[in-house]
Amino acid sequence: MTAMIIRTLIGGAVALGLAGAAQASDLKACTLPRDVVPAPAEVPPADQIHTDIPIAAYLLALYWSPEACRSNIPESDKAIQCEANSFGFTVHGLWPNGPDRVHPRYCRPSPPLSLKTVKANLCMTPSPWLLQHEWQAHGTCDWKTPEAYFKKARAVRAGLNVPDLQPEANGTMTAGQVRAAFLTRNRGLRAEGLNVRVNRDNRLTEVWVCLDLKFKPAACRGGNGTPDPVTIRVTPKR
Template sequence: MESPMKTVPAAILAAALALTAAAAEASSLQACAVPKAVTPAPTEIPPPDEIHPNVPIAAYLLALYWSPEACRAGIPESDKAIQCEANRFGFTVHGLWPNGPDRVHPRYCRSSPPMRVKTVKANLCMTPSPWLLQHEWQAHGTCNWKTPEAYFKKTRQIRERLDVPDLDPGADGTMTAGEIRQAFIARNPGVPAQGLNVRIKQGRLTEVWVCMDLKFKWAACRGGNGPADAVVAAVTPRASPGQQ
């Protein structure tokens, strides 16, 4: 008996497959507003004292930036139009970092040309800055991955494995470091409190670093996990798109 698939005209089948592929590719971009025209950042020229290609990898961490604070502070790593005007992010991915056994970490292991437009667009909803994507690939990704596509695929896999909370600082706009850790632990029972490095700068939450071992399993942070649970931090509230 002839398979039903063989009764479908080749042209119709090809068109259906093309639409399915296009929909799958587009789905990764529908989580945020991505500009039609995106210009990849140029190749970064690293400071000579930050080039450490021969440091062995001892662990990994996923750095998550609290995007409302990035927009409030106007940090140069953020893209104002994409990150602060067209979208309303909570935590965004700063980067996936291979860490060394001590205070010196592998960095800028090799140079790299600007990434393809397709690669930049595919990752803007995760890391909403063409400059930061290029920087993270050159500074960190080149030390363990062959291509930016492979590096960001791994970054995305780890980010999707993590149920990242949307912080609610309450009426006074503050949370303790312990409350921030517990917000992650409540959604991710396998993540230990010692594996969450809460980053506070000038009294304000900036980032949360989620630590892993060499097999990308959640683990205690090798360099400590930041301030004590009782330390209070201002948490910049999320604004609607277009608001500052």
């Protein structure tokens, strides 16, 4: 498949409450096929439509891409995410969260994203299907347009110095080491503001960065996931 380099600016200022100035945005590049096709509009499951839940906090979900590729999760795009590129953490989504266990979701219908919008964000979230899903499931609850939603997601991501994880030779790290990799690079973050997520095989899947209503680091309202001493399996980057 013929491919070309699509360069997208991951930039924009964001008030994340980090000590000192936020990182300068860099020009990020990834390889995309010429025939990118937007995903169709999603039909929301009726039991997941929650249009009247107030927003109490935000969460930036970062997926560990090597694990997405190893396990062939349906949210990933194999050609973009696993064959043409070698990502570390990618953005799963920016989520408005409610005050309890039920969160705003699918707040209004939406047509498919434009090809321009999909291409502009594939180096951040390398899956046309996932971009469509994140906009419909989460973005519609707080932003007027998909472009505004993804602009904010890019800005929040650009305000973080996200590490590339280096597991031990046996492919393991402790959950505390994963947190420390974030904390040493981001002076404003706190351990209680990071939720380390693993699957049923004890493999790292995601790190959730918890934020308040001003998009500043905050303690995670739903807990912190895997405790620091626990040894977890981390799929290495290829």
